[in-house]
Amino acid sequence: MSEKGKPHPGPLPQGEKGDCPHPDPVSQGEKGDGSADPSRRDFLARAAGWTAAGTLAFAAVGVARMPKPGVLPGKSAELKVGPPGNFPVSADPVRVAGRNLFILHGAEGFCAISAICTHLGCIVAPTPQGFACPCHGSLFAADGKVTRGPAGSPLAWFEMSRAPDGTLVIHTNRTVPAGTRYQFA
Numbered sequence: 775m776s777e778k779g780k781p782h783p784g785p786l787p788q789g790e791k792g793d794c795p796h797p798d799p800v801s802q803g804e805k806g807d808g809s810a811d812p813s814r815r816d817f818l819a820r821a822a823g824w825t826a827a828g829t830l831a832f833a834a835v836g837v838a839r840m841p842k843p844g845v846l847p848g849k850s851a852e853l854k855v856g857p858p859g860n861f862p863v864s865a866d867p868v869r870v871a872g873r874n875l876f877i878l879h880g881a882e883g884f885c886a887i888s889a890i891c892t893h894l895g896c897i898v899a900p901t902p903q904g905f906a907c908p909c910h911g912s913l914f915a916a917d918g919k920v921t922r923g924p925a926g927s928p929l930a931w932f933e934m935s936r937a938p939d940g941t942l943v944i945h946t947n948r949t950v951p952a953g954t955r956y957q958f959a
């Protein structure tokens with residue numbers, strides 16, 4: 775006899791499972807009244823919480839690893855750095871302790887150059903050719919001129935003077951043209 779003519783077997787007796795391949799919605803975490811199973815709801819809430827916490831943690835790490843910009847002019851506009859004898863003639867710039875400044879004492883005299891990269895404010899380091907920025911690779915010549923970007927302007931030079939007690943003073947709020955040297959007998 776063909777399937778077409780076969781009578782429908784009717785509803786299954788209670789407790790008996792049929793061959794139907796479709797899942798029973800009640801056994802899939804939904805209650806018969808349409809609301810979600812509380813344990814499933816809790817799991818989803820916890821998963822959302824962990825996802826949000828993870829995202830915030832990654833964002834915090836990213837912010838912490840961002841380059842730290844230096845600040846001009848710093849704590850005080852007039853900075854006393856000690857007697858000239860503290861800076862013997864040398865080809866190497868000397869970093870002023872605790873400040874973003876270098877002092878150079880060459881045969882032509884003294885000069886004070888900013889250590890703050892003009893790109894985004896990272897602190898440059900002396901190199902045999904001048905200065906290098908560790909953040910995005912800018913290079914500066916020994917006189918502060920940009921030799922490789924992304925920095926677009928040279929390192930600042932600052933006015934220097936000598937206090938009545940003989941101490942060298944750097945005026946971090948007054949820039950001077952690159953190449954300005956000071957002789958302090």
Ligand code: FES
Nearest residue numbers: 891893894907910
């Ligand atoms: S901060 Fe120096 S190159 Fe970007």
